[in-house]
Amino acid sequence: MRKLLTLILAAVAITATAENRRLLTMEEAILSRELIPDNYSVIWSESHPDHYLHKGENGWVAVDVRTGSEQSAEAPAKAKPQFKTVENNIVRIMEDGKEHPVTRYTNKNIVVGSSVSRNEFGISGGLFPSPDNTLLAFYQKDESYVSSFPLLDVTTRTGTLFEIKYPMNSMPSERVSVGVYNLLNRQIIYLKVSDFDCERYLTNLTWSPDSKTIYLQVLDRAQQNMHLNAYCATTGKFIATLLTEHSDKYVEPSFPLYFLESDPDKFIYTTSNRDGYQNLYLCSVSGGEVKRLTAVDADVEYAGQSGKFVYYHSTEVSPVERHLFRVDIKSGKSLQLTRGEGWHNCSLSTDGKYFSDNYSSLSVPRVVAVGTTDGKFYREVFRAADPSEGYNYCPIELGTVRSADGKYDNYYRLIKPIDFDPNKKYPIILYVYGGPHSQMVNNSFQAQLRRWEMYMAQRGYVVFVMDNRGTDNRGLEFEQAIHHRCGVCEMEDQMAGIDWLKTHSWVDSSRIGVHGWSYGGFMTISLMTTYPETFKVGVAGGPVIDWKWYEVMYGERYMGNQSTNAEGLASTSLIGKAKNLKGKLLICQGAVDDVVLWQHSLNFIDECIKNWIPVDYFPYPRAQHNVRGKDRVHLMQKVTDYFEDYL
């Protein structure tokens, strides 16, 4: 059973004392790098035992972990990538200083050597050299059956069309295979995968330490069944299925196998679907599953190993804190290595004797520390100043509101305006994302404040951001509450937050606005059309309007398809809800968005047009799914103006 967290985070406030300090400009709010806490680099190198490398003001130094004494050092060597270029359907390698093409397909629908499955399932690249560098495994996908979508580049003389392949919900998807190029005989073989359907996912490719075997976590297109399979790397022959997973909702393999250095027969396997949390299992190649290694009611992520210990990050202290632990492989006993509340990111030294820690908490901008992995030694080496010191920042409060189903505490950050007076009434801006694999609020510096929120608070708005069911680091039940009904329980939870806000006399309930992008754009329009009496103004960016227009990998995981979840697809579609819209709604979208196609928002406003529903819109002609860089200042000024004009 889950250990209940009893830690209540009282409203921790960063108090604004000097009223004459500066307000943020929009440019500072969006672009300033000065407002990010300073960082301090710690790089572990085999060449300097008991030291870490650090780039100081006078160049690279090796710093003694325990004493802090410094000696000058060479810059750490960057490994030259052996595989030089990957361009669409050609993989090139360097052999004896010469470039050599491994594959060359004339069919443009065959894409080789780059990421597949739209980077879901932990996939981020397409080339996988074997540990002994004699073999190169690579992804290959056939997009012949995938629909093309046109995007228009308006910056050329006459405008230029370019097409993208976009596998859309319920429609034919890409077909993935894994090839292996033998650098010695220059032959290619393909792994002989026969599980499930031809649109299966081949995820988390892992080489055995001896370079003889390749492991794949093979998933059916419906994402309900996973086979962890072993294949011979030189013949491609299927060897065995080491373990399987099944869920009536979904399984989501996201991590490779981590073989034990101390025993190449054994590996660490990360499951998302057992025991209610993402935990580590110790398995063996010869005998399948051995045992659950981390038995905590919290999500766990592998961080390294040394000798008889495996290291992992987890949120077992609190859903909003992340710490480093080590677990004794044999006994299962665990030990927390990080000190100080907050959100820790750690890195193990190459010999496993040390770790570095880079963390912050609500009021701590950044601390960098080094310690020994036995937990006995821990030394702070850097503490960043508060970069917002010169600015009149409003208090940021971190707290919880009970979820709508009464089962969970949902964490929020709340920013009250400058010179907050509880006897006055203030307009509210709800900033929302709400989608899976996100966590907007945690106990890190300023609780992950987006500086625009502070800009708005400085102009008299109360800003509220809260994670809802479906988001990260709360376990499987919490995440899968959204399955086949995206938006439904997310909205219920957000409305629990709004109801809680309304219990305060300083909230002007007639002036509540909402803003979000992508999944948050979907949430914004869902909230505007489901609770039209609550939300006066909304700004939605790059919104999903109907999951039937979203891609296969992410979309079908949560929303199924036209066969398995026609009702859910229809009931969550915002097309049918457009006519409920009463408040002022501005939709923004990148005109060359290749994640949420323009199809979505254009069809929504078209529905508004047909029904004579007022709605506002603004396209960013050169922007893809997000508006980045300098253009983002224009975007956020537009968002701000909309609230200023109408809220």
Place this chain on the structure above:
Amino acid sequence: MRKLLTLILAAVAITATAENRRLLTMEEAILSRELIPDNYSVIWSESHPDHYLHKGENGWVAVDVRTGSEQSAEAPAKAKPQFKTVENNIVRIMEDGKEHPVTRYTNKNIVVGSSVSRNEFGISGGLFPSPDNTLLAFYQKDESYVSSFPLLDVTTRTGTLFEIKYPMNSMPSERVSVGVYNLLNRQIIYLKVSDFDCERYLTNLTWSPDSKTIYLQVLDRAQQNMHLNAYCATTGKFIATLLTEHSDKYVEPSFPLYFLESDPDKFIYTTSNRDGYQNLYLCSVSGGEVKRLTAVDADVEYAGQSGKFVYYHSTEVSPVERHLFRVDIKSGKSLQLTRGEGWHNCSLSTDGKYFSDNYSSLSVPRVVAVGTTDGKFYREVFRAADPSEGYNYCPIELGTVRSADGKYDNYYRLIKPIDFDPNKKYPIILYVYGGPHSQMVNNSFQAQLRRWEMYMAQRGYVVFVMDNRGTDNRGLEFEQAIHHRCGVCEMEDQMAGIDWLKTHSWVDSSRIGVHGWSYGGFMTISLMTTYPETFKVGVAGGPVIDWKWYEVMYGERYMGNQSTNAEGLASTSLIGKAKNLKGKLLICQGAVDDVVLWQHSLNFIDECIKNWIPVDYFPYPRAQHNVRGKDRVHLMQKVTDYFEDYL
């Protein structure tokens, strides 16, 4: 020398008397057919001499022109088109009740039998049967060299791309030829045209009465030289050039030849480029030009002929009035046939003895009359009631403001708000079009009021609409003032109107808005960026932003190309002026606009984004160059809301 018009139209007002009458709803303002004056049909038929056919409440009747006595009649026969279908590159004809393909091209870039040159130069169709019905002349265009532009239909499951051919300024254009299909021997020949460049225009195709000769008014791509050529219809051989025209600005042939029934050697030719006005010339096939037939300082349009008379409409009484005249071919003496001030549209009976007249004036909704072409008999047969009688319409004033160069009186209509009080101050909305071949203001019913203007006046706005230099019915110098500098003198004239308005104490000079579509969208943004201190709010629809993105035929006529007018193209471009924008600007555009490509407005807002200039935008996903039908209510509500929110 031009006869100066001395008629001054005093502010003729339709006075609102009953304050409790209705205001327009937006739906009525945009869609209501009830608010258009009733019409009365007069159809001339050879089968009923001295009568006209009319569809009354009890069916068709033949009405005695002089007495008005009625007898029942058959519905007028509709001629069956001999040439049944034209689909892209296939022309089909009916022969002996069977369908027969004349042409069949597999190359989709060859388009046969439909209009060419984007309907400029009076072109509206692509099939031209000979008078004796033995030959069929047809247009053919080769678009191989013309750029394609993608448009996106978002209403299909995955969105569908369709491409249009769009010949863009300074880029390769279509190549037009004229074919002749012989219905007897089923052979096709092509007219052998060799004048000028391969991108010449073949305009105003006219058959000789004996079906042996085809006349073309051939124009070079630069539109500075025109050859009126004769070709043998059976061999395609060039016969002769009958006359030529040249202008350093442009010539614009827009009318076919009208052969005299009394003498097939002679024809009426309409010139736009001689004598400063569009007038009729009597020419002969054998001997070239004969003489100028209409010698008036006003634009003239051929309306028919009978015996020794030619009939024409002209604006010689006033630029805002149109009347029917006849001219004696021999003596050149002319006689006005229409009675009553206003804008007359007339139609001659088949035997030329009678004419019908359908006219209105500022306060006359519609009158239909019939008369004899000797001018002696004229009888009113219908007078429409004022359809806005039940509505509280504000006064509409018709008047003139001197053009900025002091040479012309520019006509305006001005609508003052309900309960107008000269001691109060009112916001102004300037509605503008301003482009060539338009005339927004004339002495027709309610001075061509667009009912949305009345809707706005009923809500407290002063609405002002004025024609500027460049527009129709004012002669060549007035029209060509814009040559190579589109927008420049048009803006000067509009500002003269604004300055005149500002002389009135009831004008709130701090609240001036501007709205226009297409050329008027170009004018709106030009005004907003050239006079940023004058205009507080603007709404531009489907705006031309840079003439380099506009099409060849219309665009190069006025703006030349990158070789001949690089400076003018650059200086009129709104891209460079975006950073001058200070007021609130909303741009609307149809997302599948095939006249002003999306390129224009997207590049403008992109320039605003780059310069952090606030700007608003709204696309109509299914709309082409105009937003029509029911969707137009949404559009005009949006335009209205924008003025209501910000002006």
